[in-house]
Amino acid sequence: MNEAWLLLILPLAAAVLIQLRLKRIPALAAAVSVLSVVLTFLLSLIFAASDTVDEAVFTWAAAGDFTIKIGLQLDKLSKGMMIIVTGVGALVHIFSLAYMKDDEAKARYFCGLSIFMFSMTGIVLANNFVMMFIFWELVGFSSYLLIGHWYQKDSAAEAAKKAFLVNRIGDFGFLIGILMLWGLAGSLVFDQMALPAQGPLLTAAVLLVFCGALGKSAQFPLHVWLPDAMEGPTPVSALIHAATMVAAGVYMLFRLQFSFVDAEGIRQGWQLFANHSGEIIAWIGGITALLAALMATQQDDIKKILAYSTLSQLGYMIMAIGLAGHTETGHANLAGESGMFHLYTHAWFKALLFLGSGAIIYACHHEQNIWKMGGLAKRMKATTLTFVIGTAALMAVPFLTSGFYSKEEILLATLGHDGGMTPLFFVAAFVAFLTPFYMTRLLVVTFLGKPRSHGAEEAKEVGGLMLVPLVILAALAIASAFVIEGIGINIPAMFSAIDPRSHGHHPDSAVTALVLGTSFAALFAGVGLGYFLYKDRETDPLENNDLFQVFRNKFYIDELYLKIVRIGQDCVAAIIHFFDEFIINGLLVGGLSRSVGGLGNLFRRMQSGNLQIYALLFGGGILLVVYLTVFFTS
Amino acid sequence: MASLHDYLFVSGLLFAIGLAGVIFRRNIIVIFMCLELMLSAANLTLVAFSRFHTDHTGLPDYNGQMMVFFVITVAAAEVAVGLAIIVALYRARQTINVEDLTTMRG
Amino acid sequence: MPSIAFYIFSLIAVTGAVALVAFRNPVSSAMAMTGSFIGLAALFVGLNAYFVGIIQILVYAGAIMVLFLFIIMLLDLKSEERSKPQPLMLAACLVIPILFLVQLTGVLQSTKDEPHKPLNLVASAKHFERAEGEQETIIHQNLAKEELPDVHLIGLTLFTRYNFPLQVVGVLLLVATIGVVSLSKRGSDRPAKPSTDS
Numbered sequence: 001m002n003e004a005w006l007l008l009i010l011p012l013a014a015a016v017l018i019q020l021r022l023k024r025i026p027a028l029a030a031a032v033s034v035l036s037v038v039l040t041f042l043l044s045l046i047f048a049a050s051d052t053v054d055e056a057v058f059t060w061a062a063a064g065d066f067t068i069k070i071g072l073q074l075d076k077l078s079k080g081m082m083i084i085v086t087g088v089g090a091l092v093h094i095f096s097l098a099y100m101k102d103d104e105a106k107a108r109y110f111c112g113l114s115i116f117m118f119s120m121t122g123i124v125l126a127n128n129f130v131m132m133f134i135f136w137e138l139v140g141f142s143s144y145l146l147i148g149h150w151y152q153k154d155s156a157a158e159a160a161k162k163a164f165l166v167n168r169i170g171d172f173g174f175l176i177g178i179l180m181l182w183g184l185a186g187s188l189v190f191d192q193m194a195l196p197a198q199g200p201l202l203t204a205a206v207l208l209v210f211c212g213a214l215g216k217s218a219q220f221p222l223h224v225w226l227p228d229a230m231e232g233p234t235p236v237s238a239l240i241h242a243a244t245m246v247a248a249g250v251y252m253l254f255r256l257q258f259s260f261v262d263a264e265g266i267r268q269g270w271q272l273f274a275n276h277s278g279e280i281i282a283w284i285g286g287i288t289a290l291l292a293a294l295m296a297t298q299q300d301d302i303k304k305i306l307a308y309s310t311l312s313q314l315g316y317m318i319m320a321i322g323l324a325g326h327t328e329t330g331h332a333n334l335a336g337e338s339g340m341f342h343l344y345t346h347a348w349f350k351a352l353l354f355l356g357s358g359a360i361i362y363a364c365h366h367e368q369n370i371w372k373m374g375g376l377a378k379r380m381k382a383t384t385l386t387f388v389i390g391t392a393a394l395m396a397v398p399f400l401t402s403g404f405y406s407k408e409e410i411l412l413a414t415l416g417h418d419g420g421m422t423p424l425f426f427v428a429a430f431v432a433f434l435t436p437f438y439m440t441r442l443l444v445v446t447f448l449g450k451p452r453s454h455g456a457e458e459a460k461e462v463g464g465l466m467l468v469p470l471v472i473l474a475a476l477a478i479a480s481a482f483v484i485e486g487i488g489i490n491i492p493a494m495f496s497a498i499d500p501r502s503h504g505h506h507p508d509s510a511v512t513a514l515v516l517g518t519s520f521a522a523l524f525a526g527v528g529l530g531y532f533l534y535k536d537r538e539t540d541p542l543e544n545n546d547l548f549q550v551f552r553n554k555f556y557i558d559e560l561y562l563k564i565v566r567i568g569q570d571c572v573a574a575i576i577h578f579f580d581e582f583i584i585n586g587l588l589v590g591g592l593s594r595s596v597g598g599l600g601n602l603f604r605r606m607q608s609g610n611l612q613i614y615a616l617l618f619g620g621g622i623l624l625v626v627y628l629t630v631f632f633t634s
Numbered sequence: 635m636a637s638l639h640d641y642l643f644v645s646g647l648l649f650a651i652g653l654a655g656v657i658f659r660r661n662i663i664v665i666f667m668c669l670e671l672m673l674s675a676a677n678l679t680l681v682a683f684s685r686f687h688t689d690h691t692g693l694p695d696y697n698g699q700m701m702v703f704f705v706i707t708v709a710a711a712e713v714a715v716g717l718a719i720i721v722a723l724y725r726a727r728q729t730i731n732v733e734d735l736t737t738m739r740g
Numbered sequence: 741m742p743s744i745a746f747y748i749f750s751l752i753a754v755t756g757a758v759a760l761v762a763f764r765n766p767v768s769s770a771m772a773m774t775g776s777f778i779g780l781a782a783l784f785v786g787l788n789a790y791f792v793g794i795i796q797i798l799v800y801a802g803a804i805m806v807l808f809l810f811i812i813m814l815l816d817l818k819s820e821e822r823s824k825p826q827p828l829m830l831a832a833c834l835v836i837p838i839l840f841l842v843q844l845t846g847v848l849q850s851t852k853d854e855p856h857k858p859l860n861l862v863a864s865a866k867h868f869e870r871a872e873g874e875q876e877t878i879i880h881q882n883l884a885k886e887e888l889p890d891v892h893l894i895g896l897t898l899f900t901r902y903n904f905p906l907q908v909v910g911v912l913l914l915v916a917t918i919g920v921v922s923l924s925k926r927g928s929d930r931p932a933k934p935s936t937d938s
Contacts, residue, residue: 609739611665611732612829615656619836626843636746638854641783644750646844648757648776650837655761657833663766663812667773670804671757674780674796685787686854691867693859693888694788696897700905702792703898706799707909711916713804717811718923724815725926 004074005057007043007082008121010036015114018107026106033110034093037117041086048079060130073127073190077258077340081124081251084347085244087476089117091469092239095355098465099235099362109149109233116142116240123248129178129188132252136174136212139245140167146240147232159228166225170215177208190259195268198275206277209256210284213249217314220288224558226311230303234361237303238354242310243347250317250343253281257324257336270336273325282322286427289315291555293434297441298542298552301368302357305442306350309394312431313346319424320410338409345402348480349393352473356387359462359470360446364455371539372453373446379459382467384447386474391443393477395436395523402481404519407432411515433522440530449536641682648675662723662730666716673709677702746786753779765819766812773808774801788859790890861886 014036022029061068074082093113100109119142122135140163148160178188184205185193196202213219218226229241240246257269273281292311299305320339361368363380377384393403411432414425451457461467533541542548550556648671655668684698724730756776763769777800784793865883879896882889898906 607739609736611662611735612657612660615653615665616829616832616836619653619657619840623836623839623843626840630843630847636743636786637856639848640746640750641787642848643844644753644783646841647754648780650840651754651757651761653840654833654837655757657836658761658830661766661769661817663808663817664760664769667760667769667808670800671760671773671776674777674800677792677796678780678783681784681787681789681792684789686856688859692861692864693893696893697901699789699792699894700897700902702789703795703894704902704905704909706792706795708912710799710804711913713807714920715916715923717807718920721811721814722923730815730817 003043004047004072004125007040007047007086008072008118008125010040010043011114011117011121015111015118018111018114023107026110029107030097030100030110033114034090034097036114037086037090037093040117040121041083041090044079044082044086047074048083068130068188069128070131071127071189072125074125077251077255078124080344082121084247084344085120085124086117088243088347088351089113089120089239091472092235092243092351092355095238095358095466095469096233096235098463099358100233103233105149109146112142112145112149113236113239116146116245120244120248124251127189127191129181129190132255133171133175133178136216136248136252137171139248140164140171140216143167143229143240143245146236147229149233149236150231153231155228156231159225159231163225163229166222167215170211170213170222173208173211174213174215177205177211180205180208190255191261193259195260195262195271198271202272203275203277206256206272206275207280210253210277210281213253213318214284215249216252217246217249217318218288218311219249219284219315219318220291221557223288223292223311224561227304227307227554230301230307234303234354234358237307238351238358241307242350242354246310246314247317247343247347250314250321250339253318253321254336254340257321270324273322273336275325278322278325280322282319282424285315285317285319285322286424287315288312289319289431290427290434293431293438294551295554296438297434298540298548300371300540302360302370302373302442302446303354303368305370305438306353306357309353309435309438310350312435313342313350313394316407316410316428316431317342317346319428320413323413323424335413338406338413342403342406342410345393345406345477345480348473349390349401349403349477352386352390352470352477353394355466355470355473356383356390359383359466360387360459362466363459363462364453365458367453367455370442370445373451373456373459374449375447375451376456376459377447380461382461383470386467386470387447388443389474390477391439395439395527396432396519397523398516398520401478403477405481408515408519411519412511415511415515429518429522432519433526436523436526437530440527441534444531444534445537452538638682638686642679645675645678645682648672648678660731660733662720662732662735663717665732666713666720670709670713673705677705680705746783749779749782749786751779752776753783755779766817767809770805770808770812774805777801777805788888788890790888791894859888861888 014032017032018029022032057071058069059067060070093110096109096113100106103109116139119135119138123132123139126132126135144160144164147163148157150156151160180201181193181196182188184196184202187193196205215222226241226246230237232241256272258267260267260269260271262268289312292308292315296305296308296312299308317339320342321336324336324339360373360376360380360383363376363383364373367373389401393401395401396404396407398404411425411428414422414428451459543552553559652668652672652675655671656665659665659668680698680702684695684702687695687698689695720730723735727735729735753776756772756774756779759772760769760776763772777796781793781796781801784790784796861883865880868880868883877892879889879892882892
């Protein structure tokens with residue numbers, strides 16, 4: 001057994017220990033949890049430099065020739081993902097120490113975090129689909145626990161339930177997709193799958209597997225749970241609902257592209273997406289990115305804005321993954337890898353933004369409405385600085401921030417084979433304009449102007465335990481695209497063949513210029529519009545605009561779902577009621593009892609209780625017997 | 635002289651009259667008497683066969699008369715028990731009219 | 741036995757039976773039953789079954805009839821009230837016995853009749869030749885005198901061939917006696933349950 005198993009076992013051990021022994025000692029529980037994740041992070045760094053590990057350890061289930069083995073696969077992709085998961089995880093754990101200092105159920109919180117770390121590690125390290133699915137569900141479960149951490153609040157309990165149920169819809173498709181893929185590829189172990197032939201079946205299988213990502217990565221139309229998940233503690237939002245868990249869908253799809261190595265050692269996984277499934281996936285990603293960005297422009301809750309921004313960025317990633325099958329062959333993997341690269345950079349700066357918002361919320365006495373903040377730049381200088389850095393990375397400020405490089409790659413991927421502009425390019429470019437717009441709005445309203453509430457007036461800088469993760473993440477938000485050659489590991493190179501310093505360098509310089517130009521224009525337009533529109537405003541000037549009202553109400557999708565679910569349930573209930581009332585009750589139960597009752601009634605009539613009738617029948621019977629024995633036979 | 639068929643016919647006639655009584659009468663004691671009559675009618679058949687089917691010695695076949703003997707014995711026992719039941723029934727219901735005894739009504 | 745006697749006694753038996761069914765007073769019915777049984781007993785005697793004829797009178801006309809009368813008087817029964825019989829019932833209780841008789845006639849006509857032959861007792865006596873040294877029994881004596889030793893022959897059959905059934909019947913009678921006692925005993929002074937059926 002390889003030491004790599006420690007990656008999986010450490011968080012589990014911490015969770016078990018906390019649950020069984022340390023419930024009453026919250027401080028120690030927190031320490032154990034933090035220690036386990038920091039150790040896991042260090043181990044990840046060590047393993048990142050070591051060789052690829054791929055081993056199946058024990059058989060989990062066997063049926064005939066078919067066996068399911070639990071095994072680890074620690075290759076380039078999972079090593080890099082491990083660093084994201086455990087790195088963000090470690091920083092969020094440390095931040096939580098301060099943020100959750102006074103929480104009543106601290107032990108439960110840290111237990112949940114450790115279970116999450118265990119589950120997420122399992123997804124990343126799984127070497128087959130079955131094991132991935134198991135941990136996929138465990139991640140959903142731990143997400144449920146953590147969203148509903150403050151279950152006393154109805155909204156939190158509802159949000160946890162919603163997240164779980166919506167994910168269930170996607171996971172149902174995922175499970176079917178896994179089974180179909182098994183039938184097509186002959187194996188569920190990533191490295192042993194054979195490349196299936198193109199066909200409608202493959203398209204369906206890939207789309208069904210994508211259903212899993214649809215739920216977990218909160219893509220349209222299953223995106224509705226993610227904004228609600230912000231009911232959980234802010235560090236949880238940072239870790240699970242921004243940086244890691246929601247990235248699992250992207251990771252899983254990329255894992256699929258990363259497999260199917262042919263005889264020459266070239267990965268052919270992109271071919272799975274070289275059909276309509278790839279197009280559909282890319283368009284769903286694009287639509288999600290666009291809708292979420294539009295919704296983000298009208299949110300007032302700081303965490304909701306970030307949540308929609310997360311949705312939007314995840315849409316970007318999914319779009320890039322979907323495009324993998326449609327870019328030119330030599331460039332094929334780059335589309336998928338650009339999505340993964342964006343996942344990597346996004347994880348750091350989005351965790352930074354969420355933790356920053358957590359610090360702000362903490363400082364403002366749990367005030368989340370940006371219109372009740374304002375002027376925080378003067379009071380919380382360090383936090384503001386880190387937040388601005390995170391925002392810059394999200395806006396993709398050229399050359400300096402990591403977000404710029406990954407976003408450029410995605411924009412490049414949306415271009416056609418010959419560098420021509422596709423509809424998706426316009427979608428991506430428009431989202432690239434919206435992102436700076438709503439983030440500028442957030443910055444201007446929150447940090448500039450005057451304090452608009454008591455909480456904002458009293459806000460003061462948060463403590464060192466919160467600031468340290470913020471600073472580290474801020475550093476990574478800038479540098480993650482370049483790190484970390486100093487210690488001999490080029491993390492971005494794990495995802496991508498692209499050298500980040502030669503970003504966007506398409507062989508054709510005109511294409512490069514187009515992408516760069518679009519990027520610059522979108523950034524300046526977005527920041528400029530956002531700054532001048534919201535400078536020194538007390539309320540949102542677009543609030544009463546009909547169009548923006550639609551954005552504010554999230555395109556009424558939640559209401560639509562509620563209606564659909566209600567109507568659907570009513571229909572199903574009516575059918576079941578009819579079935580139960582008429583078929584089961586009326587025909588089967590009632591019919592049987594009525595026919596038996598009728599028959600019984602018939603016989604009851606004969607049982608008059610009158611002795612003489614009996615005698616009469618008896619006499620008649622004798623006659624009949626005599627007739628049959630004597631006369632009838634002869 | 636009367637032949638076997640004459641006796642059998644008389645026996646059948648008595649049996650039919652007894653059956654008619656059982657069906658017709660409502661007094662349970664009379665019904666009981668009619669049952670005894672039917673038993674005796676059957677006895678007549680047995681005795682007639684006993685007399686007309688002589689055995690190898692030329693004497694009547696006494697197996698038939700044995701049957702009659704046992705029937706009479708059992709009938710006596712039956713009457714005793716039956717009448718006791720009627721008495722108990724009368725105590726419980728104050729009636730021996732079968733039309734009132736419809737406990738077996740379904 | 742002359743044919744005339746058969747018809748007379750048959751008539752008595754059938755008349756008694758009809759009277760038994762027809763009388764509305766239970767005591768009259770019991771008397772009619774006795775008459776019918778006496779006729780039957782006479783028919784038995786006419787068939788050379790003297791013993792059976794005697795016990796028919798003793799058991800039925802004697803014991804059972806008295807038992808019936810006792811019960812009738814014990815329960816203090818009145819005449820059955822004249823109630824209008826249901827026509828369907830009446831028709832049925834006529835049709836079924838008549839159909840029965842029709843069937844019987846059919847059976848009788850399809851089988852061979854046997855005429856009445858007097859018993860040849862002298863011939864029978866040869867079958868009862870005594871073995872050497874065996875004591876002469878009443879059976880031998882009677883047969884020799886051309887008399888039918890009916891009771892002795894029944895006794896012989898009963899205590900040899902039907903010995904076991906005889907004892908079983910004895911047990912049956914014992915059980916019936918015990919049953920009657922336990923049935924007649926007033927178990928408790930519980931009031932009579934009112935009739936519950938409707």
